[in-house]
Amino acid sequence: MSSPVRRNNHSINKNIRELISKRYKVVTKAVNTEFYDSSSNTMHSLYVGSYGRGTAIDTSDLDIMVILPEDEYKRYDQYGNNGQSRLLQSVKDAVKVPYPLSDIKADGQVVKINFSDGIRFEILPAFERPALYGPTTYVYPDANMGGNWLPTNPKVEQDAMREKDADSNHLLVDTCRHMRYVHNTCFSSYTLHGIVIDTFVYKALGTWQWSNPGTQGEPAGSYEKVLLDYWEYTSAVCPTPLQAPGSNDQVEIESSNECLGKVLHKMADE
Structure with a gap:
């Protein structure tokens, strides 16, 4: 039996979108509090992944990129042994503050939050790399194989x-x-x-x-x-x-x- 594409199908319903937005702001505020001493719940973050590309459905993971200060890059890059892993742990600890009972783990390149209602967030810490010409790009930590920085350009x-x-x-x-x-x-x-x-x-x-x-x-x-x-x-x-x-x-x-x-x-x- 075929499964044809339907027009404007599988969109995320309003209640789930509102819950995602609420949690997105809580995560953003937690990261800003830890790394910027700011209570902003909107600055230094953006949706990426399928949600950012507009292709998510209600079972999709929610990917967030949080842009951290350059001083943090220099700090963790100077570690002799996988500073990328330590950075992920720092982001995990920041997110644990508003969600102390949630299942949160640092996993290779992201910090994952598995909420009890089945919604899953993946948080990607990144650093801006402004370009003289063209759009700003970013690098993010990869804690695998001893640690590395990888490029990304979600925008x-x-x-x-x-x-x-x-x-x-x-x-x-x-x-x-x-x-x-x-x-x-x-x-x-x-x-x-x-x-x-x-x-x-x-x-x-x-x-x-x-x-x-x-x-x-x-x-x-x-x-x-x-x-x-x-x-x-x-x-x-x-x-x-x-x-x-x-x-x-x-x-x-x-x-x-x-x-x-x-x-x-x-x-x-x-």
Whole structure:
């Protein structure tokens, strides 16, 4: 049985959005209190990941990037043994203040909060790297393999997604959300990262878009079949690494590719 993309489907309901916003502000205030001696609940943070790209559904993790003072980068970079891990522990301790009973852990690159109602936050501490030309980029801690700093550029990715979503009459975001829904409903035991979904659809979408009411569209199932054909070509016939929208950062696909194919087959199955 096929699982066709639906227009404007799988959006997060108002009550969950309000709860996410409330917790986002609590986390932001806790980090600002610890690192800036400020009670602001909005400064130095932004939504990233699927929520920032507009492709999240109500089962998605909520990713937040918190921008820390440069002095903190210098401090933790000077540690001889994995200062990145110590930085994550400091952010974890700050978030523990407003959420002392929640399950909070530092995990490689992020601080994770697992709330008892099933909502999950991932907090990415980062440092700005202003550019003479072009947008500001960031580096974040990677506590694996002895510690390192890695680059990221979420704002450029968000801008690229928004632009292409508008060009596709919002088919891009609807497809990404629907694929998350199919994954969670049918293949939740398999790994499929959100950035893989968003990057794949961004590349595979081409010039497809939602038809406006009263206009002639393609036969039902045509679009889903095109997505599946694109996956089969790029993963089997002509393997192609994925590069994130806008930033062109390399996206690791190996752990997600099997499930990506399962989701696409489900969507195209007649």
